[in-house]
Amino acid sequence: MPKPPAPSLNLLKPTLETRFHIDYEWWERSGHDLRLEIQRLCEELSEEPLEDTEADVIVDWIDPETGQVKRVDRLTYLLLSLCSQRADYITERTPLIEAVFRALLATNNRPMTAVELAERIGRPADVILRALAGRRVYKGIRPLPEDA
Amino acid sequence: MAQRQTQTAQYWVEDFQVTQEDIDYLYGVLLELETPLSIDEMALLLVRYRTQQEETRLSRRPKQETLYRPESSYKVGDEITFPALGYATGKVIDSRPGDNPDYGDFTVIKVEMEGGQVAEFASDLKVEHILNQEEETTASTEEGESLLTPEELFIEYGGHVAEALEARLAEHEDLVRLAGRWFPRSLxxxxxxxxxxxxxxxxxxxxxxxxxxxxxxxxxxxxxxxxxxxxxxxxxxxxxxxxxxxxxxxxxxxxxxxxxxxPEEVLTPPPRLRYDPIPYDPDLLTPELRELEQEIGDEHSPAPAQRGGPPDEITLQLIYPHRRAGTLPLSAQLRRMFPTAYEAPRIRFTIVDAESGEELPSWVVRPGGYVYGLGDWFEKRDLPAGTYLILRRMDEPGKVQIDYLKHKPRKEWLRTAFVENGRLRIDNRQRPVGAEYDELMVIDVEDPEAIDALWEKVTKQNIPLERLMKDIARDLAALNPQGNFHAKTLYSVVNVVRRCPPGPIFAQLVALPEFEHVGGPYWQLRDSGG
CATH class of the missing domain: 1.10.10.10 (Winged helix-like DNA-binding domain superfamily/Winged helix DNA-binding domain)
Incomplete structure (x- = not known):
């Protein structure tokens, strides 16, 4: 019997190994402003308005885990280096999707699996996967295509 | 000093997760072998695969001097390995000054990674960074210490691996499981x-x-x-x-x-065994009644926790519905002795008569909770309900031996059920008996067809359990000089006309004001005058 090619076992349905990221295009298409969202988040944590965040000033940000350097605007840099380092950035009372969103922002949108997200937000991986695997896209969080 | 995570319980028990790479590997093996594999065989393959992967990874591990550290200086042409990126490697192709006063002076190097993509990394960094710390080298297994082989690891942790693997394989529609073996459907x-x-x-x-x-x-x-x-x-x-x-x-x-x-009785449970669950409060049962419930071992009673391997021998007392249907109850205890299956709801096996060695084709019917195939055997020996039956494990798989405590037949007074004016009546009547029986459970039936007709009437008219209990208790009390009856006896006789486990009967005994506890497992009817 001729041997058929092995079908890929990577299901279209997201699995525990599927990486998720924030789809910036989703934010643009849906008319929401991600910058405003980040500003709101930082202000909420610092409980005071941010000073002029100089949107057009770009600086280097060093990933605290990998050493990789990314060019980011000043607001994103504030989020990465200050807001996201606060103990109350993600707490057990943070809603699940919001916690995932914050975890992705804190790594400058480095794609992560449900298992990796679970480690960061302290919720079960299967619960995270169920929340993200549905048809509805929350806060632009989407599975990353396999070949990305 | 190399750390081998696969030598630790944490790796296989606490942290173990089946990855897509594992599944792809096993799929490849199934394709290559063209042979279905059991979950244990696949778990062993996976343990071997994971240990082999670790060996390969350790052998390829870069020297400390090529590991990327943000504090180090690099020049164009340097080759670097990045531990935080899965030990990916790359070559420095350019550099520029860093641009962020928060970090002080530093250099950004541009690196072309193995796959061709380009990324930037910090170097000459003066502020703290986690990658500047020496890589953990604390070994769980010191070099020179003998390592467990994959086979030894499988013996130790294979159960955890198999369990995780089975759950994962079940998610894949292309994999078929049959009798404990897996294979790709498309092949x-x-x-x-x-x-x-x-x-x-x-x-x-x-x-x-x-x-x-x-x-x-x-x-x-x-x-x-x-x-x-x-x-x-x-x-x-x-x-x-x-x-x-x-x-x-x-x-x-x-x-x-x-x-x-x-047999029809295998495909559809015999009507006499059908039990429509009666809601009751189990907390009503006294510890003594609970103990009796466990002792009876009705297949519809809550299963007690069972420890250890399957028992070698079990003694049980037959109740009338099983006697009539030619079946045995698949109680929690008996479940452990009779053959089980991965998927099959009905299992064909053999019961061997201890006396003659005769082999009786029998069936374990798991959904119905009974073992079928003993009708002729009961009839030939004329065993009344309440007879002690002994079941023994046999060395040959798929066979169970049946025996009973026989003696020379002698005439004995037996509690006997009969129908009078359309009602169930109980009396002591003489008949020859050649088997030991439980005095409290024994119940003889002289005219099974008449009892069948009454059973049908009770079922059709949905006569309440409470009314049946009171009627039966009245007759039982009349047979005893003190007007008492044993809870087990009531259970046994109620089951002549209605299938019911002890729980609801015992709960009614406690709850109904018509019944009075007179000590031990004995009860009486308040209006019986006993």
Whole structure:
């Protein structure tokens, strides 16, 4: 019997190994402003308005885990280096999707699996996967295509 | 000093997760072998694969000086390994000054990674960074210390691996599980309707079965020339999809039977065994009644926690519904002695008569909670309900021995159930008995057909359990000088006309004001004058 090619076992349905990221295009298409969202988040944590965040000033940000350097605007840099380092950035009372969103922002949108997200937000991986695997896209969080 | 995570319990028990890479590897093995594998075989392959991967990774581990550290200086052309990126490697192709006063002076190097993509990394960094710390080298296993082989690791942790693997494999629609073995559906041999018709003819000639798949293949002359294990698995799968065939083998053994030739009582539970659950509050049962409930071992009672291996011998007292249906209750205790199966709801096996060695074709019917095939055996020995039956494990798998405590038949006074004016009556009557029985449970029936008709009436008219209990208790009390009756006796007699486990009966005893506890397991009716 001729041997058929092995079908890929990577299901279209997201699995525990599927990486998720924030789809910036989703934010643009849906008319929401991600910058405003980040500003709101930082202000909420610092409980005071941010000073002029100089949107057009770009600086280097060093990933605290990998050493990789990314060019980011000043607001994103504030989020990465200050807001996201606060103990109350993600707490057990943070809603699940919001916690995932914050975890992705804190790594400058480095794609992560449900298992990796679970480690960061302290919720079960299967619960995270169920929340993200549905048809509805929350806060632009989407599975990353396999070949990305 | 190399750390081997696979040598630790944490790796296999706490942290172990089956990855897509694992699944792809196992899929590849199944394709290559063209042989279905059991979950244990795959778990062992996976343990070997993971340990081999670790060895490979350790052998490729870069020297400390090439590991990326943000504090180090690099020049164009330097080759670097990045531990935080899965030990990916790259070559420095450019550099520029860093641009962020928060970090002080530093350099950004541009690196072309192995895959061709370009990324930037910090170097000459003066502020703290986690990657500047020495890489953990604390070894769980010191070099020179003997390592556990994959086979030894499998013995130690294989159960955890198999459990995680099984759950993961079940998610894949292309993988088929049959009798504990797995194989890709797309690689099964083509089994057509002609093959299936031949298989049916072969089984028909053998009284419906049971027959192992290989025998069916040999007699039907089908699927010859292919790998025997694959042919067997493919035929098994096709038979499973066809309603004419029923897989009836115990765990690890595939046996086929023609469904149309299976006894009616195996396909549909005998009406006498049917129990429509009666809601009751288990907390009403006293510790003594709970103990009695456990002792009786009704198949519908809550299963007690069972420890240890299957018992070698079990003694049970037959209740009337099973005596009449020619069945045994598949109680929690008996479940451990009779053959079980991975998937088959009905399992064909053999009960061996301890006295004559006669083999009785029998069935474990798991959904119905009974073992069928003893009708003639009960009749031939004229055993009343309440007889002690002894079941013993046999060395031969798929066989269980049945025995009873026999003695020379002698006339004895037995509690006897009969129908009078359309009602169940109980009296002591003489009859010859050749078997030991439980005095509290024994109940003889002189006219089974009349009892059957009464049982039907009780069922159709849905006569409440409470009324049956009171009627029966009145007759039982009349047979005792003190007007008492034992809770077990009441359970046994109620079951002559209505199938009911002890729980609801005992709860009614406690709850109804008409019943009075007189000490131990004895009760009486308040209006009985006892």
């Amino acid at each position: 099964l041999l083509d089994v057509n309707i002609g093959h299936l018709n031949l298989a049916e003819a072969v089984l028909d000639l053998h009284g419906g079965g049971p027959m192992p798949t290989r025998e069916i293949m040999a007699e039907a002359g089908i699927l010859e020339g292919a790998s025997e294990r694959l042919a067997e698995f493919s035929l098994n799968y096709a038979l499973q999809q066809d309603e004419r065939f029923d897989e009836v083998g115990p765990a690890g053994q595939v046996l086929w039977f023609l469904r149309r030739m299976e």
